[in-house]
Amino acid sequence: xxxxxxxxxxxxxxxxxPVLEPWLNRVRPDVVCLQETKVVDESFPADAFRKLxxxxxxxxxKSYNGVAILSxxxxxxxxxxxxxxxxxDETRLAAASFGKIHVVNTYVPQGRDVEDPMFAYKLxxxxxxxxxxERRFTPRSLVIWAGDFNIAPEPIDVHDPxxxxxxxxxxxxxxxxxxxxxxxxxxxxxxxxxxxxxxxxFYDYRVKDSVARGLGWRVDHVWATKPLVERSTNAWxxxxxxxxxxxxxxxxxxxxxxx
Numbered sequence: 001x002x003x004x005x006x007x008x009x010x011x012x013x014x015x016x017x018p019v020l021e022p023w024l025n026r027v028r029p030d031v032v033c034l035q036e037t038k039v040v041d042e043s044f045p046a047d048a049f050r051k052l053x054x055x056x057x058x059x060x061x062k063s064y065n066g067v068a069i070l071s072x073x074x075x076x077x078x079x080x081x082x083x084x085x086x087x088x089d090e091t092r093l094a095a096a097s098f099g100k101i102h103v104v105n106t107y108v109p110q111g112r113d114v115e116d117p118m119f120a121y122k123l124x125x126x127x128x129x130x131x132x133x134e135r136r137f138t139p140r141s142l143v144i145w146a147g148d149f150n151i152a153p154e155p156i157d158v159h160d161p162x163x164x165x166x167x168x169x170x171x172x173x174x175x176x177x178x179x180x181x182x183x184x185x186x187x188x189x190x191x192x193x194x195x196x197x198x199x200x201x202f203y204d205y206r207v208k209d210s211v212a213r214g215l216g217w218r219v220d221h222v223w224a225t226k227p228l229v230e231r232s233t234n235a236w237x238x239x240x241x242x243x244x245x246x247x248x249x250x251x252x253x254x255x256x257x258x259x
Contacts, residue, residue: 009250033105037066106147111168126177139185156197157218
C-alpha cells in the first residue's frame, strides 16, 4: 500500500475551496497539511471536506496564520502548538498520529525583515521546534515534518541565489537554524528523489508571469526521519493549482511512502 502525503499553503482555505476540491478529487492524498488557512475555527469549512471523504483537525485565527490536517483516516493524539512555556503558537503547528506514523504540520514564521523582531522570533521558533521534536520523539520514530518552512535551504531552491541571499527566507541564520533541525534526524524527502534545480513551490503574485519564467522559491517541504525516508518512493510538485483560476501563491508538494 502507498501512503500519499501533501503539503499546501492555501493562503485562505475558504477562498481556495474551488481549487482544493477538484485537486483533492484528482490527487486523493491520504493526508494533507494546510497552512495559512486564515479562518477562525467556527468558520473552517470542515463540512466541505467531509463531503470529499476527509476528516479535518484545525486551529486558526482571522486573517492570519492557521493550520489544518485533512485525512482519509481518523487521526489520533491530535495536538496544537509547541507545548512549551514560550509565546502561544497554536495556529502555527498541528500534529496528529496515524498508527505509528506521526505527522507534524507547521507554518514557520516568515520573519518580515532581518531587522524586524519577527526575524529573531522566527529563529527562536525554530529552536523551540527542535526542542519539541526532542521531547516527543527520537530519530528512529516514524515522523513526517511538513509545511511551509519559509526557508529555501539551498541555492538551487531559489531562482536567483546571489541576489536573494540575506532575505529572511534565504538567510544564513535561517539556514543554520534549519540545519540544526535537520541534524536532529530529518532528511528532505523531495530532494531524496528530485535533485534537479528549478523546482519551486512558491511564486510571488507580484512578479509578472512568475511561473512561466521560473521565478520561484522552494519553501514548502516534507521532511522525514530516516526510517520513513527509506520507505519513500516518490515526490513531486504539482503546479496545476498555481496555474489555474484563483490560485494561492504556493502550490502543493506531494510525497509517497510504502505504508
